[in-house]
Amino acid sequence: MVNQLPLSETDLAPTQKSADGTNVIAADLAYRTMSIVNVVFYGDPMGPEPWVLIDTGLSTSADKIKACASLRFGDARPAAIVMTHAHFDHAGSVESLASFWEVPVFAHPLERPYLEGQASYPPADPMAGGGAMTLLSPLYPRSPVDVRPWLKILPPDQTVPGMPRWKWIHTPGHSPGHISLWRESDRTLISGDAIITTGQESAYEAIVQTPEMHGPPRYFTPDWEEAEKSVAFLASLEPELIISGHGLPVKGQNARDKLHRLAKSFRDIAVPKGGRYDLDPAKPGKSGNDAFR
Template sequence: MQVRHISPNIYKLSIWIGLPISLWAVKEEDGLTLVDTGIKQMGKGILKEIDRLKLGPLQRIVLTHGHPDHTGAIERLRADRNIPVYAHPLEIPYMEGEAPYPDKKKASVLVRPGLVQSLEKADGELSGIGSLKPFLTPGHTPGHLVFYHQEDDVLLGGDLFTSSRKGKLRRPIPLFTANMPLAVASGSIVKLLQPELLSLCHGTDIRQPHKQYDIYAEKWEKK
Protein backbone atom coordinates (compact mmCIF):
# COMPACT_ATOMS: atom_id res chain seq x y z
CA MET A 1 0.00 0.00 0.00
CA GLN A 2 1.33 3.44 -0.93
CA VAL A 3 0.93 6.21 1.63
CA ARG A 4 1.35 9.86 0.66
CA HIS A 5 1.30 12.80 3.08
CA ILE A 6 -0.65 15.18 0.82
CA SER A 7 -1.19 18.02 3.31
CA PRO A 8 -0.38 18.76 6.98
CA ASN A 9 -3.36 16.77 8.29
CA ILE A 10 -4.21 14.34 5.47
CA TYR A 11 -2.67 11.08 4.28
CA LYS A 12 -3.73 9.33 1.07
CA LEU A 13 -3.61 5.51 1.12
CA SER A 14 -3.64 3.77 -2.27
CA ILE A 15 -3.25 0.45 -4.04
CA TRP A 16 -3.17 -0.32 -7.76
CA ILE A 17 -5.49 -2.98 -9.21
CA GLY A 18 -5.74 -2.05 -12.88
CA LEU A 19 -6.36 1.50 -11.64
CA PRO A 20 -5.56 3.31 -8.40
CA ILE A 21 -7.98 2.87 -5.50
CA SER A 22 -7.49 5.42 -2.75
CA LEU A 23 -8.89 6.59 0.57
CA TRP A 24 -7.86 9.23 3.08
CA ALA A 25 -6.81 9.34 6.73
CA VAL A 26 -7.45 12.74 8.31
CA LYS A 27 -5.76 13.68 11.57
CA GLU A 28 -8.15 15.15 14.14
CA GLU A 29 -7.80 16.46 17.69
CA ASP A 30 -9.41 13.29 19.03
CA GLY A 31 -7.78 10.81 16.67
CA LEU A 32 -8.56 9.93 13.07
CA THR A 33 -11.32 10.32 10.51
CA LEU A 34 -11.21 7.87 7.60
CA VAL A 35 -12.77 8.97 4.30
CA ASP A 36 -13.83 5.79 2.44
CA THR A 37 -12.41 2.33 3.14
CA GLY A 38 -11.31 0.94 -0.23
CA ILE A 39 -11.94 -2.66 -1.20
CA LYS A 40 -12.25 -5.49 1.32
CA GLN A 41 -8.67 -6.68 0.82
CA MET A 42 -7.32 -3.28 1.94
CA GLY A 43 -8.63 -3.54 5.51
CA LYS A 44 -5.59 -5.18 7.11
CA GLY A 45 -3.19 -2.81 5.36
CA ILE A 46 -5.19 0.25 6.39
CA LEU A 47 -5.06 -0.75 10.06
CA LYS A 48 -1.33 -1.42 9.78
CA GLU A 49 -0.68 2.02 8.29
CA ILE A 50 -2.86 3.80 10.85
CA ASP A 51 -0.79 2.18 13.58
CA ARG A 52 2.51 2.94 11.83
CA LEU A 53 1.64 6.61 11.29
CA LYS A 54 0.64 7.00 14.95
CA LEU A 55 -2.35 9.19 14.05
CA GLY A 56 -4.34 8.18 17.11
CA PRO A 57 -7.42 5.94 17.33
CA LEU A 58 -9.85 5.62 14.44
CA GLN A 59 -12.88 7.62 15.60
CA ARG A 60 -15.19 7.71 12.58
CA ILE A 61 -15.60 6.68 8.94
CA VAL A 62 -17.28 8.87 6.34
CA LEU A 63 -18.22 7.68 2.87
CA THR A 64 -18.19 9.58 -0.40
CA HIS A 65 -20.64 6.96 -1.73
CA GLY A 66 -21.57 3.31 -1.48
CA HIS A 67 -19.72 1.55 -4.30
CA PRO A 68 -17.73 -1.50 -3.11
CA ASP A 69 -14.32 0.06 -3.80
CA HIS A 70 -15.25 2.71 -1.22
CA THR A 71 -17.05 0.57 1.37
CA GLY A 72 -15.43 -2.86 1.11
CA ALA A 73 -13.23 -2.78 4.22
CA ILE A 74 -15.80 -1.35 6.65
CA GLU A 75 -16.41 -4.58 8.57
CA ARG A 76 -12.69 -5.31 8.94
CA LEU A 77 -11.99 -1.80 10.19
CA ARG A 78 -14.84 -2.00 12.73
CA ALA A 79 -14.10 -5.56 13.88
CA ASP A 80 -12.92 -4.59 17.35
CA ARG A 81 -14.83 -1.33 17.89
CA ASN A 82 -18.25 0.18 17.26
CA ILE A 83 -16.86 2.93 15.03
CA PRO A 84 -19.62 5.14 13.55
CA VAL A 85 -20.01 5.31 9.77
CA TYR A 86 -21.68 8.22 7.98
CA ALA A 87 -22.99 8.94 4.47
CA HIS A 88 -25.57 11.08 2.70
CA PRO A 89 -29.14 9.84 3.32
CA LEU A 90 -29.80 9.64 -0.43
CA GLU A 91 -27.04 7.05 -0.72
CA ILE A 92 -27.94 4.76 2.14
CA PRO A 93 -30.85 2.84 0.50
CA TYR A 94 -28.63 1.89 -2.42
CA MET A 95 -25.66 0.69 -0.36
CA GLU A 96 -28.00 -1.25 1.94
CA GLY A 97 -29.59 -3.05 -1.03
CA GLU A 98 -33.08 -1.58 -0.74
CA ALA A 99 -32.92 -0.44 -4.36
CA PRO A 100 -30.57 -0.86 -7.32
CA TYR A 101 -28.37 2.06 -8.26
CA PRO A 102 -29.99 3.98 -11.13
CA ASP A 103 -27.58 2.50 -13.70
CA LYS A 104 -28.03 -1.09 -12.43
CA LYS A 105 -30.83 -3.63 -12.76
CA LYS A 106 -30.20 -5.49 -9.50
CA ALA A 107 -29.77 -4.21 -5.95
CA SER A 108 -26.79 -5.39 -3.90
CA VAL A 109 -26.17 -5.24 -0.16
CA LEU A 110 -22.84 -3.42 0.02
CA VAL A 111 -23.10 -2.32 3.66
CA ARG A 112 -24.95 -4.09 6.44
CA PRO A 113 -28.38 -2.45 6.90
CA GLY A 114 -28.55 -0.13 9.88
CA LEU A 115 -24.80 0.38 10.13
CA VAL A 116 -24.51 3.70 8.28
CA GLN A 117 -25.82 6.92 9.83
CA SER A 118 -27.12 9.94 7.93
CA LEU A 119 -25.11 13.16 7.85
CA GLU A 120 -28.27 15.19 7.34
CA LYS A 121 -29.51 17.31 10.25
CA ALA A 122 -33.16 17.97 11.09
CA ASP A 123 -33.09 21.23 9.11
CA GLY A 124 -31.87 19.43 6.00
CA GLU A 125 -28.31 20.76 6.21
CA LEU A 126 -25.35 18.39 6.26
CA SER A 127 -23.40 17.99 9.48
CA GLY A 128 -19.70 18.69 9.51
CA ILE A 129 -17.72 15.64 10.54
CA GLY A 130 -14.46 16.14 12.39
CA SER A 131 -12.51 18.75 10.45
CA LEU A 132 -14.39 18.02 7.21
CA LYS A 133 -17.31 19.80 5.59
CA PRO A 134 -19.44 17.65 3.25
CA PHE A 135 -21.01 18.81 -0.01
CA LEU A 136 -23.56 16.85 -2.05
CA THR A 137 -22.27 16.25 -5.59
CA PRO A 138 -24.74 13.85 -7.26
CA GLY A 139 -24.34 12.17 -10.62
CA HIS A 140 -21.81 9.42 -10.16
CA THR A 141 -24.30 8.14 -7.59
CA PRO A 142 -27.41 9.88 -6.19
CA GLY A 143 -25.84 10.69 -2.82
CA HIS A 144 -22.20 11.21 -3.76
CA LEU A 145 -20.35 13.51 -1.35
CA VAL A 146 -17.08 15.38 -1.39
CA PHE A 147 -15.35 16.59 1.78
CA TYR A 148 -13.53 19.90 2.17
CA HIS A 149 -10.76 20.37 4.73
CA GLN A 150 -10.65 24.13 5.15
CA GLU A 151 -7.46 24.37 7.21
CA ASP A 152 -5.44 22.39 4.64
CA ASP A 153 -7.45 23.77 1.68
CA VAL A 154 -7.92 20.25 0.29
CA LEU A 155 -11.03 18.79 -1.36
CA LEU A 156 -11.39 15.02 -1.04
CA GLY A 157 -13.25 14.31 -4.25
CA GLY A 158 -14.07 10.60 -4.19
CA ASP A 159 -15.27 9.72 -7.71
CA LEU A 160 -16.43 13.20 -8.69
CA PHE A 161 -13.64 13.20 -11.29
CA THR A 162 -10.82 11.02 -12.50
CA SER A 163 -7.61 12.55 -13.83
CA SER A 164 -4.80 11.97 -16.27
CA ARG A 165 -1.23 11.31 -15.21
CA LYS A 166 -0.43 14.86 -16.28
CA GLY A 167 -2.97 16.26 -13.82
CA LYS A 168 -5.86 17.02 -16.17
CA LEU A 169 -9.45 16.69 -15.01
CA ARG A 170 -11.31 13.75 -16.54
CA ARG A 171 -14.90 12.63 -16.07
CA PRO A 172 -15.73 9.81 -13.64
CA ILE A 173 -15.65 6.27 -15.00
CA PRO A 174 -18.68 6.04 -17.35
CA LEU A 175 -19.41 2.37 -16.65
CA PHE A 176 -20.11 3.15 -13.00
CA THR A 177 -21.64 6.62 -13.32
CA ALA A 178 -25.43 6.78 -13.14
CA ASN A 179 -25.93 10.29 -14.58
CA MET A 180 -22.89 11.71 -16.37
CA PRO A 181 -24.34 15.17 -17.22
CA LEU A 182 -25.24 15.66 -13.56
CA ALA A 183 -21.82 14.43 -12.45
CA VAL A 184 -20.12 16.91 -14.76
CA ALA A 185 -22.31 19.73 -13.45
CA SER A 186 -21.59 18.71 -9.85
CA GLY A 187 -17.91 19.19 -10.58
CA SER A 188 -18.51 22.94 -10.44
CA ILE A 189 -17.97 22.63 -6.68
CA VAL A 190 -14.30 23.21 -7.44
CA LYS A 191 -15.16 26.69 -8.74
CA LEU A 192 -17.15 27.44 -5.60
CA LEU A 193 -14.51 26.27 -3.13
CA GLN A 194 -11.37 26.83 -5.21
CA PRO A 195 -9.26 24.37 -3.20
CA GLU A 196 -5.51 24.39 -3.53
CA LEU A 197 -5.58 20.62 -3.94
CA LEU A 198 -8.18 18.18 -5.27
CA SER A 199 -7.47 14.60 -4.22
CA LEU A 200 -9.20 11.77 -6.10
CA CYS A 201 -9.83 8.08 -5.57
CA HIS A 202 -8.91 7.09 -9.12
CA GLY A 203 -6.20 9.37 -10.41
CA THR A 204 -3.51 11.96 -9.88
CA ASP A 205 -4.21 14.78 -7.44
CA ILE A 206 -4.70 18.20 -9.02
CA ARG A 207 -3.55 21.65 -7.92
CA GLN A 208 -6.07 24.50 -8.28
CA PRO A 209 -8.65 22.40 -10.18
CA HIS A 210 -11.01 25.37 -10.57
CA LYS A 211 -8.71 26.71 -13.27
CA GLN A 212 -9.49 23.65 -15.42
CA TYR A 213 -13.20 23.27 -14.77
CA ASP A 214 -14.63 25.42 -17.60
CA ILE A 215 -12.61 23.56 -20.23
CA TYR A 216 -13.51 20.23 -18.62
CA ALA A 217 -17.24 21.04 -18.57
CA GLU A 218 -17.25 22.27 -22.17
CA LYS A 219 -15.61 19.02 -23.29
CA TRP A 220 -17.62 16.51 -21.30
CA GLU A 221 -21.10 18.00 -20.94
CA LYS A 222 -21.69 17.18 -24.62
CA LYS A 223 -20.54 13.56 -24.37
Protein backbone atom coordinates (compact mmCIF):
# COMPACT_ATOMS: atom_id res chain seq x y z
CA MET A 1 0.00 0.00 0.00
CA VAL A 2 1.34 3.44 -0.96
CA ASN A 3 0.66 5.91 1.85
CA GLN A 4 2.44 9.03 0.67
CA LEU A 5 2.54 11.24 -2.38
CA PRO A 6 5.27 13.67 -1.29
CA LEU A 7 5.37 17.27 -2.43
CA SER A 8 8.37 19.58 -2.26
CA GLU A 9 8.99 23.13 -1.12
CA THR A 10 8.76 24.27 -4.74
CA ASP A 11 5.14 23.03 -4.83
CA LEU A 12 4.06 25.35 -2.03
CA ALA A 13 2.06 28.44 -2.92
CA PRO A 14 3.89 31.68 -2.10
CA THR A 15 2.38 33.44 0.90
CA GLN A 16 3.03 36.59 2.87
CA LYS A 17 2.56 36.34 6.63
CA SER A 18 0.72 39.16 8.35
CA ALA A 19 1.50 40.36 11.84
CA ASP A 20 -1.35 38.27 13.28
CA GLY A 21 -0.13 35.07 11.63
CA THR A 22 -2.60 35.13 8.74
CA ASN A 23 -1.06 33.89 5.50
CA VAL A 24 -1.94 36.05 2.48
CA ILE A 25 -2.00 34.07 -0.78
CA ALA A 26 -3.58 36.70 -3.04
CA ALA A 27 -5.25 40.09 -2.67
CA ASP A 28 -8.57 38.37 -1.97
CA LEU A 29 -7.41 35.11 -0.35
CA ALA A 30 -5.81 34.45 3.02
CA TYR A 31 -5.84 31.63 5.53
CA ARG A 32 -4.88 30.97 9.11
CA THR A 33 -4.03 27.60 10.60
CA MET A 34 -5.95 27.18 13.85
CA SER A 35 -4.22 24.33 15.69
CA ILE A 36 -4.78 21.49 13.18
CA VAL A 37 -7.15 23.06 10.65
CA ASN A 38 -7.23 25.93 8.15
CA VAL A 39 -9.73 28.78 8.15
CA VAL A 40 -9.97 30.76 4.90
CA PHE A 41 -10.74 34.47 4.52
CA TYR A 42 -12.07 35.53 1.11
CA GLY A 43 -12.22 39.19 0.15
CA ASP A 44 -9.92 42.05 -0.78
CA PRO A 45 -9.53 44.44 2.19
CA MET A 46 -9.03 47.27 -0.31
CA GLY A 47 -11.97 46.27 -2.53
CA PRO A 48 -15.64 47.22 -2.45
CA GLU A 49 -17.05 43.73 -1.97
CA PRO A 50 -17.79 42.25 1.49
CA TRP A 51 -15.71 39.38 2.76
CA VAL A 52 -16.61 35.76 3.49
CA LEU A 53 -15.33 33.32 6.11
CA ILE A 54 -14.88 29.72 4.99
CA ASP A 55 -15.08 27.27 7.92
CA THR A 56 -14.65 28.22 11.56
CA GLY A 57 -12.02 25.97 13.12
CA LEU A 58 -12.24 24.44 16.57
CA SER A 59 -14.46 25.62 19.43
CA THR A 60 -11.41 27.48 20.80
CA SER A 61 -10.81 29.40 17.55
CA ALA A 62 -13.51 32.09 17.69
CA ASP A 63 -11.46 34.84 19.35
CA LYS A 64 -8.50 34.27 17.02
CA ILE A 65 -10.76 34.38 13.98
CA LYS A 66 -12.38 37.61 15.15
CA ALA A 67 -8.96 39.14 15.77
CA CYS A 68 -7.69 38.12 12.32
CA ALA A 69 -10.85 39.45 10.69
CA SER A 70 -10.57 42.74 12.53
CA LEU A 71 -6.97 43.29 11.45
CA ARG A 72 -7.69 42.32 7.85
CA PHE A 73 -11.14 43.87 7.31
CA GLY A 74 -11.55 46.39 10.10
CA ASP A 75 -15.07 46.67 11.50
CA ALA A 76 -16.72 45.10 8.45
CA ARG A 77 -18.78 42.03 9.17
CA PRO A 78 -18.58 39.12 6.73
CA ALA A 79 -21.32 38.76 4.16
CA ALA A 80 -21.58 35.10 5.12
CA ILE A 81 -19.95 32.06 6.63
CA VAL A 82 -19.61 29.18 4.16
CA MET A 83 -19.17 25.69 5.57
CA THR A 84 -17.33 22.98 3.62
CA HIS A 85 -18.77 20.56 6.20
CA ALA A 86 -19.63 20.45 9.90
CA HIS A 87 -17.01 18.24 11.54
CA PHE A 88 -15.87 19.53 14.93
CA ASP A 89 -12.61 20.99 13.62
CA HIS A 90 -14.39 22.99 10.90
CA ALA A 91 -17.60 24.00 12.66
CA GLY A 92 -16.34 24.36 16.21
CA SER A 93 -16.85 28.13 16.34
CA VAL A 94 -19.71 28.54 13.89
CA GLU A 95 -22.40 29.10 16.55
CA SER A 96 -20.33 31.72 18.34
CA LEU A 97 -19.30 33.59 15.19
CA ALA A 98 -22.72 33.51 13.50
CA SER A 99 -24.28 34.90 16.66
CA PHE A 100 -21.57 37.53 17.13
CA TRP A 101 -21.75 38.82 13.55
CA GLU A 102 -25.43 37.94 12.95
CA VAL A 103 -24.67 36.68 9.45
CA PRO A 104 -26.01 33.73 7.41
CA VAL A 105 -24.27 30.36 7.46
CA PHE A 106 -24.40 28.59 4.09
CA ALA A 107 -24.05 24.82 3.66
CA HIS A 108 -25.13 21.95 1.42
CA PRO A 109 -28.63 20.57 2.20
CA LEU A 110 -27.19 17.15 3.15
CA GLU A 111 -25.12 18.84 5.85
CA ARG A 112 -28.19 20.45 7.35
CA PRO A 113 -28.92 17.80 10.05
CA TYR A 114 -25.44 18.33 11.51
CA LEU A 115 -25.91 22.11 11.63
CA GLU A 116 -29.44 22.07 13.05
CA GLY A 117 -28.76 19.91 16.08
CA GLN A 118 -30.58 16.90 14.58
CA ALA A 119 -27.92 14.28 13.86
CA SER A 120 -24.46 13.10 14.82
CA TYR A 121 -21.90 11.91 12.34
CA PRO A 122 -21.08 8.19 12.14
CA PRO A 123 -18.53 6.95 14.67
CA ALA A 124 -14.85 7.56 13.99
CA ASP A 125 -12.69 4.68 12.81
CA PRO A 126 -9.71 4.13 15.16
CA MET A 127 -8.45 1.32 12.90
CA ALA A 128 -8.15 3.55 9.83
CA GLY A 129 -4.46 3.30 9.11
CA GLY A 130 -2.67 3.99 12.39
CA GLY A 131 -1.28 7.16 13.91
CA ALA A 132 -2.04 8.89 17.19
CA MET A 133 -4.73 11.12 15.71
CA THR A 134 -6.50 8.03 14.40
CA LEU A 135 -6.25 6.09 17.66
CA LEU A 136 -7.67 9.05 19.57
CA SER A 137 -10.45 9.71 17.04
CA PRO A 138 -13.27 8.05 19.04
CA LEU A 139 -12.75 10.85 21.59
CA TYR A 140 -13.31 13.64 19.08
CA PRO A 141 -16.67 15.43 19.22
CA ARG A 142 -19.15 14.35 16.56
CA SER A 143 -22.34 15.82 17.99
CA PRO A 144 -24.16 18.40 15.88
CA VAL A 145 -24.07 22.14 16.28
CA ASP A 146 -27.21 24.25 16.06
CA VAL A 147 -27.17 27.35 13.87
CA ARG A 148 -30.82 27.23 12.84
CA PRO A 149 -31.36 31.00 13.25
CA TRP A 150 -28.64 31.68 10.67
CA LEU A 151 -28.54 28.58 8.49
CA LYS A 152 -29.16 28.94 4.75
CA ILE A 153 -28.91 26.32 2.02
CA LEU A 154 -26.46 27.01 -0.79
CA PRO A 155 -28.17 28.10 -4.04
CA PRO A 156 -28.93 25.20 -6.42
CA ASP A 157 -27.25 27.06 -9.29
CA GLN A 158 -23.90 26.50 -7.49
CA THR A 159 -23.21 30.20 -6.99
CA VAL A 160 -21.64 31.12 -3.66
CA PRO A 161 -23.23 34.04 -1.80
CA GLY A 162 -20.71 36.82 -1.28
CA MET A 163 -18.17 35.16 -3.58
CA PRO A 164 -18.71 36.28 -7.19
CA ARG A 165 -17.08 34.10 -9.88
CA TRP A 166 -16.88 31.14 -7.48
CA LYS A 167 -19.05 28.04 -7.50
CA TRP A 168 -19.58 25.32 -4.95
CA ILE A 169 -19.07 21.66 -5.87
CA HIS A 170 -20.63 18.77 -3.99
CA THR A 171 -17.69 16.55 -2.96
CA PRO A 172 -19.18 13.93 -0.60
CA GLY A 173 -17.43 11.04 1.07
CA HIS A 174 -15.81 12.70 4.05
CA SER A 175 -19.30 13.86 4.97
CA PRO A 176 -22.61 13.62 3.10
CA GLY A 177 -22.85 17.33 2.34
CA HIS A 178 -19.18 18.16 1.97
CA ILE A 179 -18.47 20.88 -0.59
CA SER A 180 -15.41 22.37 -2.25
CA LEU A 181 -15.18 25.84 -3.78
CA TRP A 182 -13.85 26.50 -7.30
CA ARG A 183 -12.90 29.62 -9.23
CA GLU A 184 -12.44 28.81 -12.90
CA SER A 185 -10.77 32.10 -13.86
CA ASP A 186 -7.52 31.25 -12.08
CA ARG A 187 -8.26 27.57 -11.32
CA THR A 188 -8.22 28.04 -7.57
CA LEU A 189 -9.64 25.21 -5.46
CA ILE A 190 -10.64 25.41 -1.80
CA SER A 191 -11.00 21.69 -1.20
CA GLY A 192 -12.00 21.45 2.46
CA ASP A 193 -11.20 17.88 3.48
CA ALA A 194 -12.05 16.22 0.14
CA ILE A 195 -8.31 16.29 -0.45
CA ILE A 196 -5.72 17.51 2.03
CA THR A 197 -2.04 18.34 1.68
CA THR A 198 -0.55 16.74 4.77
CA GLY A 199 -0.96 13.52 6.72
CA GLN A 200 -3.68 14.06 9.29
CA GLU A 201 -3.52 10.65 10.94
CA SER A 202 -0.11 11.28 12.53
CA ALA A 203 0.12 13.90 15.28
CA TYR A 204 3.65 14.71 14.13
CA GLU A 205 2.58 15.30 10.54
CA ALA A 206 -0.46 17.30 11.61
CA ILE A 207 1.83 19.64 13.58
CA VAL A 208 4.78 19.82 11.18
CA GLN A 209 2.57 19.83 8.05
CA THR A 210 4.94 17.98 5.77
CA PRO A 211 3.57 18.66 2.27
CA GLU A 212 1.97 15.53 0.78
CA MET A 213 -1.10 14.86 -1.34
CA HIS A 214 -3.73 12.91 0.61
CA GLY A 215 -7.31 11.82 0.41
CA PRO A 216 -9.64 12.91 3.23
CA PRO A 217 -8.67 12.19 6.86
CA ARG A 218 -9.21 8.45 7.20
CA TYR A 219 -10.61 8.25 10.71
CA PHE A 220 -13.56 10.52 9.89
CA THR A 221 -14.38 9.38 6.34
CA PRO A 222 -17.39 7.01 6.35
CA ASP A 223 -17.97 6.65 2.60
CA TRP A 224 -14.89 5.83 0.55
CA GLU A 225 -16.88 5.16 -2.62
CA GLU A 226 -18.11 8.74 -2.72
CA ALA A 227 -14.74 10.09 -1.58
CA GLU A 228 -13.07 8.41 -4.55
CA LYS A 229 -15.54 9.98 -6.99
CA SER A 230 -15.00 13.38 -5.42
CA VAL A 231 -11.22 13.18 -5.74
CA ALA A 232 -11.51 12.07 -9.38
CA PHE A 233 -13.72 15.05 -10.16
CA LEU A 234 -11.42 17.53 -8.42
CA ALA A 235 -8.46 16.12 -10.33
CA SER A 236 -10.35 16.64 -13.60
CA LEU A 237 -10.54 20.37 -12.85
CA GLU A 238 -6.74 20.64 -13.19
CA PRO A 239 -6.40 23.14 -10.32
CA GLU A 240 -3.48 25.55 -10.32
CA LEU A 241 -3.80 26.39 -6.61
CA ILE A 242 -5.18 24.10 -3.88
CA ILE A 243 -6.07 25.41 -0.43
CA SER A 244 -7.11 22.44 1.70
CA GLY A 245 -8.57 22.05 5.15
CA HIS A 246 -5.34 20.61 6.51
CA GLY A 247 -1.84 21.33 5.28
CA LEU A 248 -0.15 24.07 3.29
CA PRO A 249 -1.54 25.49 0.03
CA VAL A 250 0.10 23.94 -3.03
CA LYS A 251 0.32 24.94 -6.68
CA GLY A 252 1.53 23.91 -10.08
CA GLN A 253 2.03 20.92 -12.30
CA ASN A 254 3.63 18.55 -9.80
CA ALA A 255 0.75 19.05 -7.37
CA ARG A 256 -1.68 18.31 -10.22
CA ASP A 257 0.30 15.20 -11.15
CA LYS A 258 0.14 13.94 -7.56
CA LEU A 259 -3.58 14.67 -7.43
CA HIS A 260 -4.11 12.64 -10.61
CA ARG A 261 -2.07 9.80 -9.14
CA LEU A 262 -4.20 9.92 -6.01
CA ALA A 263 -7.35 9.74 -8.12
CA LYS A 264 -6.02 6.88 -10.27
CA SER A 265 -4.81 4.74 -7.36
CA PHE A 266 -7.23 5.97 -4.72
CA ARG A 267 -8.00 2.62 -3.09
CA ASP A 268 -4.31 1.75 -2.77
CA ILE A 269 -3.25 5.16 -1.51
CA ALA A 270 -6.13 6.58 0.50
CA VAL A 271 -8.43 3.82 1.74
CA PRO A 272 -7.51 2.05 5.01
CA LYS A 273 -7.75 -1.67 4.28
CA GLY A 274 -9.91 -3.46 6.81
CA GLY A 275 -11.11 -0.22 8.30
CA ARG A 276 -14.63 0.18 9.64
CA TYR A 277 -15.94 1.78 6.43
CA ASP A 278 -13.66 0.14 3.86
CA LEU A 279 -16.31 -2.13 2.36
CA ASP A 280 -19.33 -0.99 4.35
CA PRO A 281 -19.82 2.75 3.88
CA ALA A 282 -22.05 4.69 6.25
CA LYS A 283 -24.65 6.57 4.23
CA PRO A 284 -27.39 8.84 5.59
CA GLY A 285 -30.45 6.78 6.43
CA LYS A 286 -28.70 3.46 5.88
CA SER A 287 -29.81 0.72 8.26
CA GLY A 288 -27.12 -0.42 10.64
CA ASN A 289 -25.23 2.84 11.13
CA ASP A 290 -26.02 5.94 13.10
CA ALA A 291 -25.35 8.53 10.42
CA PHE A 292 -28.63 10.20 11.35
CA ARG A 293 -29.02 9.31 15.01
